[in-house]
Amino acid sequence: MTVRYGAAPPLFEKLDLVLPDGAFRYLVGPSGAGKSSLLRLILLDGRPESGEVRLFGESTSSVTDVRLAGLRRQVGVVFQDFRLLDGLSLVDNVALPRLIAGADIANSRKEASELLDWVGLGERIAASPTTLSGGERQRAAIARAVIGRPRLIVADEPTGSVDDVMAERLLTLFEELNRQGVAVVFATHSALLIERRPHPTIRLDAGKVEMSGAS
Amino acid sequence: MIANLFKRRESHTGIAAGALSGDPASRILPWATALMAFLAALALAAALAVGDAATRWSAGFGRGLTVQIGASPLAGDDPAARIVAMLTATPGIESVVETPQEEIDRLLAPWLGGLIDLDGLPKPRFLEATLDPGVRIDPAHLEARLRTVDPDAKVDDHEVWAARLSDYARAVSRTALAAALVIGLVSAAGVVAVALARMAIHADTIRLMRLLGATDRWISALIARAALRQGLAGGAVGAGLAMLAVFLVERAATGAEGLLPTPRLAAWHWALLAALPLAAAAVAVISARLAAYMWLRQR
Numbered sequence: 257m258t259v260r261y262g263a264a265p266p267l268f269e270k271l272d273l274v275l276p277d278g279a280f281r282y283l284v285g286p287s288g289a290g291k292s293s294l295l296r297l298i299l300l301d302g303r304p305e306s307g308e309v310r311l312f313g314e315s316t317s318s319v320t321d322v323r324l325a326g327l328r329r330q331v332g333v334v335f336q337d338f339r340l341l342d343g344l345s346l347v348d349n350v351a352l353p354r355l356i357a358g359a360d361i362a363n364s365r366k367e368a369s370e371l372l373d374w375v376g377l378g379e380r381i382a383a384s385p386t387t388l389s390g391g392e393r394q395r396a397a398i399a400r401a402v403i404g405r406p407r408l409i410v411a412d413e414p415t416g417s418v419d420d421v422m423a424e425r426l427l428t429l430f431e432e433l434n435r436q437g438v439a440v441v442f443a444t445h446s447a448l449l450i451e452r453r454p455h456p457t458i459r460l461d462a463g464k465v466e467m468s469g470a471s
Numbered sequence: 472m473i474a475n476l477f478k479r480r481e482s483h484t485g486i487a488a489g490a491l492s493g494d495p496a497s498r499i500l501p502w503a504t505a506l507m508a509f510l511a512a513l514a515l516a517a518a519l520a521v522g523d524a525a526t527r528w529s530a531g532f533g534r535g536l537t538v539q540i541g542a543s544p545l546a547g548d549d550p551a552a553r554i555v556a557m558l559t560a561t562p563g564i565e566s567v568v569e570t571p572q573e574e575i576d577r578l579l580a581p582w583l584g585g586l587i588d589l590d591g592l593p594k595p596r597f598l599e600a601t602l603d604p605g606v607r608i609d610p611a612h613l614e615a616r617l618r619t620v621d622p623d624a625k626v627d628d629h630e631v632w633a634a635r636l637s638d639y640a641r642a643v644s645r646t647a648l649a650a651a652l653v654i655g656l657v658s659a660a661g662v663v664a665v666a667l668a669r670m671a672i673h674a675d676t677i678r679l680m681r682l683l684g685a686t687d688r689w690i691s692a693l694i695a696r697a698a699l700r701q702g703l704a705g706g707a708v709g710a711g712l713a714m715l716a717v718f719l720v721e722r723a724a725t726g727a728e729g730l731l732p733t734p735r736l737a738a739w740h741w742a743l744l745a746a747l748p749l750a751a752a753a754v755a756v757i758s759a760r761l762a763a764y765m766w767l768r769q770r
Contacts, residue, residue: 299682321686321688322686322688325681325684325685329683339675341489343489344487352487355483404683
């Protein structure tokens with residue numbers, strides 16, 4: 257793939273990356289290396305200038321709006337800035353992917369409550385996201401990413417706004433999901449986290465991709 | 472159980488719509504819709520009432536002639552009976568009825584005021600001749616014949632007046648209807664503008680919903696849902712106020728029927744006005760949904 261923004265030089269050229277089913281990969285690289293851009297491609301939020309993104313074996317070059325939505329529902333996403341919706345309660349924020357998929361409202365809320373309990377926010381289900389701390393929001397965002405039982409979770413700096421203890425706890429959540437068969441792409445700047453909890457790494461730098469630790 | 476009936480039913484889009492609320496654009500829409508519905512309802516009421524009056528006037532006047540003869544003589548021969556006989560014998564005239572003096576007094580009263588004793592005044596008399604269906608009689612020729620009996624006799628052909636009045640009323644009615652349609656189109660344009668503004672304001676939320684798997688159809692349904700609620704509320708307020716205004720105008724016109732043509736709304740006209748909020752909601756939903764869908768397709 258080639259990815260370029262406007263008239264700028266290509267961010268990636270001849271990028272060729274395969275993520276196996278059930279894999280866990282750190283995504284690292286300096287600021288501006290294209291981590292967020294790569295994650296956007298995986299989320300089908302934009303298209304490469306040339307080449308194609310194949311998601312779960314399916315080409316996404318010319319899919320319909322409905323199929324695109326269907327593919328996105330198989331990807332859970334945790335944004336760096338959480339992106340919880342202030343107009344919704346915490347439980348509805350977490351239930352939103354299920355509601356969008358047309359699932360039963362009561363069941364969706366029940367599942368969302370259970371997931372909030374799982375991430376330690378069981379007492380805050382009716383709270384507005386505006387009343388939560390950064391760590392709590394991050395955990396709620398993880399619960400939202402998981403509720404649709406995705407095949408792949410994409411997390412953009414999910415530990416960027418929490419302390420080291422919380423960062424390890426969040427990483428434990430992702431590892432637990434990965435053990436259940438969910439592939440995880442975990443973008444991080446934290447060398448400490450990578451050192452303590454080693455996983456194969458995708459390193460982006462100056463448009464080049466390096467893989468390390470993968471068998 | 473009763474409480475459950477009135478409990479607001481939650482829907483998927485209803486819950487998610489909470490994420491798109493609270494922007495200035497969505498607060499404007501109900502008021503703008505109310506204003507437009509008020510104007511549209513007034514224009515529609517005018518169109519319906521005048522159109523109906525045109526039909527009634529046309530039907531009421533269309534098949535007849537009015538013959539005016541001189542006041543009753545104080546003494547001597549009254550030509551009225553001979554005029555009636557002459558009219559009745561004329562081929563094509565179905566019947567002839569003299570307008571009662573009480574009716575003439577009632578029509579004159581508003582013009583002359585209550586202080587004048589109408590009984591003491593010499594007043595013209597009127598004969599209403601009904602024609603057989605499809606028959607036309609030359610009023611000048613008939614008038615010439617009648618003047619051999621009463622030199623003051625005059626014949627007025629209803630059809631000419633009816634046609635002019637009817638044409639005028641229909642023109643007014645069509646203009647009012649066109650105004651109602653234009654108001655509807657302006658409302659639709661307003662809803663489109665508000666929907667586009669809302670999409671722009673909530674662009675980040677909409678992008679997030681897409682990334683969470685929402686289709687364009689689902690997102691445009693969110694926008695349309697809000698427009699439905701606001702269109703219904705605004706339409707109900709606007710149409711309700713317009714109906715109240717029309718009712719008050721009709722009530723104020725009571726007693727002035729002899730002076731002015733006072734078109735009135737029939738029961739089905741009121742029903743149509745009462746249904747205007749539904750039309751406003753339909754316009755709002757269709758416009759908002761199309762606008763949202765077009766916006767999404769461009770992104």
